[in-house]
Structure formats: C-alpha cells, structure tokens
Amino acid sequence: MFNLKVSASVLAIAAVSATAAAARDEIRVVGSSTVFPYSQAVAEQFSNMIGAPSPIVESTGTGGGMQIFCGGIGEQHADMTGASRAMKSGEFELCQTNGVTDITEIYFGSDGLSIAMSRAADFDWDLTLTEIFLALAAQVPVDGAWADNPYTTWNQINPDLPEVSILAYGPPPTSGTRDAFVELAMHAGCEELDFVKDGGFDSDWVSANCSRMRTDGPFVEAGENDNLIVQRLQADANAMGIFGYSFLFENTDTLKAVQIGGVEPSVDTIASGDYPVSRPLFVYVKNAHRGVIPNLQEFVEEFVSEDAIGFGGYLSERGLVPLADARREQTRDDSINAVTFTME
Template sequence: DIANASRPMTQQEFDTCRANGVNDIVELKVGYDGIVIAADRGAPDYQFRLPHLYLALGANVLRGGKFVPNPYTNWNEIGPGLPNNRILVYGPPPTSGTRDAFVELGIEASALTYPTARALRERDSDEFKQMTHPLRREGWIDSGENDNAIVQTLTKTPGSLGVFGYSFLEENGDKVKAMPIDGVAPTVATIAEGTYPLSRSIFIYVKKAHVGVTLGLQEFVTEFTSDAAAGRGGYLQSRGLIPLLPPEHEAVKAAARAMTSMSRPD
C-alpha cells in the first residue's frame, strides 16, 4: 500500500512499477531528516569541508588524478585545521538507509568536487559508483542499526566520530556535539532549508489503486500529512521528523486529499 523512502523515486524505479502494473503512484514529501557527524562534547572541533569526507572515508581516493587505495591515517593529513587525530568513524552498516543516504549525500557529493570523478560518472556511472561508494575497512566501523549505540561508543572512545540521524543528536545533546560542514551546522532550520549539506527529504509513496480497497488507507495518508502529525509541533516532530516549510506542507496536504498521481521523474 505504502513505501517509505529517504530520497525521490528514480526513473528506473518508476518504469519498473509501470512494467509490473503499478500505474498510479502518489508521491508525498512528508518532511526532512539530516545526517550528522558528531563527537563527544569534550572533543576538538572539526571544521569539515565537503571534500574531506570522501578523502577520509572512501576506500579509493584520488591522488594525482588517479584512484588509489586510501593512504590517510590522521585527519590533519586530509585538510588544514583538522586535528591530529586518527581517522576513526563509527556508522551504520550497508543494510541501513542512513548509510545509503550518507554515501550519496556525503561521499558521492564529496567525490564529485573533483573533475576526474565527474568525468568518470559522465563516462560510466556504474564504474563511478564502484570506485567512490565503498567505504574504507580501516577507519570506518560498521556499528549496527542502533544509533543510540553509536552515541554511547563516542563517549567511551576518545578521538572517534559517529554518523547518525539528527534526531539522535537532539536527544543526546548533553553527551555529543555535531561538526559543521562547509561552515553550516545541522539544525532544524538548516536541514529544512537544505543549506546543511547532509540534508535529505523523507517521502511516502502510495499505491493509488489500493485506495478504497485497503480499509483506512486514505484516512491514514490524510492523518500522516495533517498539521497534527507532520506539521510544525506535530507528534511526528517529537519522533525525529523535521517538518516541511509551511507552503510545502500545505501543498502536500492538498495532494494527499486529492491523491494526485505523480509524473515520471526527470
């Protein structure tokens, strides 16, 4: 009846739906989320630039215009102003949607700041992903799906960093702090505006053919997008969702009531 997504549907996914008889899909953007890079509150501040993420955490990085196995061990080797700490980052495993989003928004976007990587993507997108998406085995540690466990690890492991959702930063602000990226700190405002580089939109996709067949589906979608649920101060905000800006929220409510089918993505 409904699929959740932390990015928009692709053309290929839309076409696959059509090929399998799913012809009317309702796309509803329900809010935002942010991915943070955080450390224990007593840790030094890291002034990250976006390219630092790829250089520090990619399994293969660019040196002299060629991809080589990542040679860096300490943060100060990556860029000026970063502390002389070992690169040690705890984050979600490959099965996690947060991991997918971090790779796309952080690692891939970081790699694309280099002309060689941009040229490779234009020439062969599959090879580009093979070279840029894998994370290093030493320096990146898969820590399971439990973001609270990552927070606890940071408080016990001096010099380490963690990658997790913004809601866990809010819940643990007395224990950990987030690092800015390109001078922008993750906040509700910067994530909603999209100025924080690791911001993502949260969607639900509704199979329109099931409205009126699956009991309560229309009512559920209407409630999900209501002011009381997804609006500012709504109960989903207390569960970690960052609400849409008011004009967007009004448009989504209207689309949910009308069950407006989406067009093929650009």
C-alpha cells in the same frame, strides 16, 4: 522527476481493489531508518486517537522497504514505505511489474545528514566536504594518481585536525541515507579536489570513481539500526556516526554535531539550505489498499495533518524540518486525494 496526475477518488479505488487486498487488522509500514521515528510517532498518535491497533512500523532501510512495498497487492504486502530519497526508476518498474500501479508519493519534510560524535570528545570538529571525502573514500589522489586511500589519522589529511584514528560508522548500501550521503557529501567533496577540477573530470567520472566508501577499517557499515550507531559513539569519544538529523536531535544529551564548512545542522540551517548535506523525506502509499486495509486512509490523513508535519507539530519536535506553507498544503491535498505519479 515525476509527472503528477489525479487518480480516481478514494472510494472508487476501494471498490476496484476490494478483491485485491484482504482486510487485515493492522496497517503495515516499512522502509527508511531515518523515516522510521516519524512513522512510529504518527502510528502511536493515531492509535491513541482512534483506539485501533497501532500500525506495525518496521525499519528495513529505504532500498529494502522498496523491495517489500513493490512486492505486490494484498494483505501479505506492506501498505506504505518510508524513504530518505525519491523512488528510483528500477523500483518503480518493479512495482509496475508486480501490479503495484497506483502509488501516491508523499514529500512530507526535510532532514539533514548529520555527522556526530560523543559529547565526551574534547575537540570541536569542523570539517570540509573534501576532508570528509578524503577520510572515507575508497580511492583518493595520492602523489598525482588516483589510488587506494592511505589515510589512517585525521591530521594526515589536515595538520590542524587531531592525531586520532579515522573511524566512522555509517549506513549500508541498501540505505537511502547512504545514497544521499554519497551524492551530497562524497560527490561534492570529490568535485572540490584540485585533482578533479584541474583534470577536467565530469560528473560521470565523479559518479564512477567517487562513490565507493572504503572497506579497510576507517568506515564501518553499521546496519540499518541508527540506534546502534548512537551506542557505539557513546562508547568511543573519537568515533563519528553518520545518520539523519532526527537521531542527533533525539540524543543531544550525549552527542554533538560535527560542523560542515562552519555550519552546524539545525532546523533553521537545514530549512535555509545553509547546511550543505540535507535531503527530502518521503512516504509512499499503495492506493489499492486504501479503503480495504482498515483505517489506512485515516492514517495517511493523520500523517500529513498540520499537527504532525506543521511548524510546531509533533514530528518537528523529533527533528523534522517542515515544508513551506504552500508546499505543505499541496502535499496534504495530494496525499488525501490519492494523487498518483508516473516517471519520465
């Protein structure tokens, strides 16, 4: 949880930091593969509007982006990083150690973690969180004991499911998507098991025993490029992919969603909370670079503009689920005025 406090004005930040960061021409944004298409869309819109060089946007994963972003102050270091989860305490400490002591956190919208398949699949999939856990976890209950996962086909988990091999492509451990999927899907599915409920196991036990994805074939780490997962699904009608809703939204011509508990991911079900696997999206800004890196302040303002993150904005056209009006206005004010945060 973060305690917010208002920093010095942007002009004061620029004056203080003028010697810390040289004025390279392009803004540099790193981070989450889920946030990447939103950052890229803002970069393209911004460049078209002002005629300046387009910001350089790199998909490094949430964890990788934090490492780059927190590396230090100066033109060799990134100005912003996207994240599909909040910054962790260890990442915050890394930033502080390297002199990145004034950061603005921008919570700009929400996203659902989608499980998708090729439209060529002839079965309408609807899975529970428990079935997802039993298919993809490294260890599950077997004959009353916690053991290595023996399941190889979906019908072994539920006879109503097809007799097809379990195969899911998903993000690596450095990805915020992986972190969110483990917490929101794997932990939740594990907690619903009779083995866990009847055994009286607490959240610490669940975290320690239900977080590992299997490594024997049915779950395949596909890297930080979600487009590669989309390509693999298009080539295999029985394979599933795990990625942010925006990638499903952009590929509905070839992909369809796997329902979870009878609910399909959509802007409405994610916003309402009916879809059980949803998460907030963030961008972090290095305030020492505002007023020093050309156009960074203006780029932040465009990122949180109503045209971008509002209902009907160009990011919602790419799958972003907008914040409620009051929360969106607060995000806009905090972002433009360089509000900083500290960790409890």
